[in-house]
Amino acid sequence: MNMINELFKLKPGADETMRINDDRMEGGRRLGENENPYLSARRTWNDHMRGIQASRTMWQILALLCLLIALAGVGGVIVIGSQSKFIPYVVQVNKLGEAVAVSRADIAAVADQRVVHASVAAFINDLRMVTPDIALQRRAIFRAYAMLSNNDPATAKANEWFNSTEASNPFKRAETQTVNVEIISVIPQSPETWQVDWLEKVYDRQGHLTEPPFKMRALLRIYNKPTTQSTTEEQIRNNPLGIYIQDFSWSKQT
Structure with a gap:
């Protein structure tokens, strides 16, 4: 019994909890530990497997990084x-075959005001007209x-106008x-409106007026959309000039 107490008794002057030293010595033994061939072999094997696992993890991370770099390069x-x-490019020539104007064909140019004038008037006429000729109406x-572009408010309004009621x-x-429809005037209020x-x-x-002719007024917001690969x-x-109606509203004039 006294021998057991001596084993668990702290050394004189020790003021910290006893800790097991994890430092390895040659042969797999801890400091102050008697030689045990079985424990030494197990610890040596564990150290060997730990090194293999660390090396494999490092190579896996490196391989994953290489794969990501390869995918980015292929993309x-x-x-x-x-x-x-x-x-x-579009090249404009005169009667003598001399180039007078050169411009890129993949970039939309700003449309002439007269062209916008005609396009806006044609849009209102096509949207409001009613004819018994089905092919002409289509x-x-x-x-x-x-x-019209799919994501613009004008498209939703046109759908509602054509399909809301009979x-x-x-x-x-x-x-x-x-x-x-008889267009009276087309006036720019701003570069876009x-x-x-x-x-x-x-x-x-039978060709008879069902009601007196009435005046209508519309405000249209337009924009120029350049051509893309899609x-x-x-x-x-x-729509060769890429003139699109972003939004519109109309009302009957008294």
Whole structure:
């Protein structure tokens, strides 16, 4: 019993809790520990496996980094390869074949005010007209939608105008009425906003006025959209200048 107490008795002058020294000596023994071949072999094996695990983890991290770098490189090559290497130009020549103007064809130029004037007037006419000729009516609707983009408020308003009631649906309305639109004036209020005044006449199928002609006024906000790689050939044919209606509102004038 006295021998056991002596083993657990602190050495004189020790003021800290006894700690086991984890330092290894040659052969896998701790300091102050008797030689034990079984414990030494186990500790040596554990140290060996710990080193292998650390080395494997390091190589796994390195391989993952290399894979990420390779993926980024392949993605960059794909993006660069998908870009056009050719820049189209339009060259205007005179009667003698001399170049008088050169411009890039992939960048939309600012449309002339007269062209915007005609485009805005045509949009109102196509949106408001009603004709018994189904083919002519369809072409008018397609021309109007060619100046609309899916994400703009004007598209939602056009959908509501054509489909909200039978009175506004041009195909249903054409069964009993026709509508003639006469543009009176197209005036720019700002570089992006235009005011259109027109006279609207409603006829029955016999050609008689169903009500007195009335004046309408609309405010349209426009913008110029340049062509991109996603622009289709059909979009270029229907709207070659890229003039789009962002928003519009109209009202009947008294």
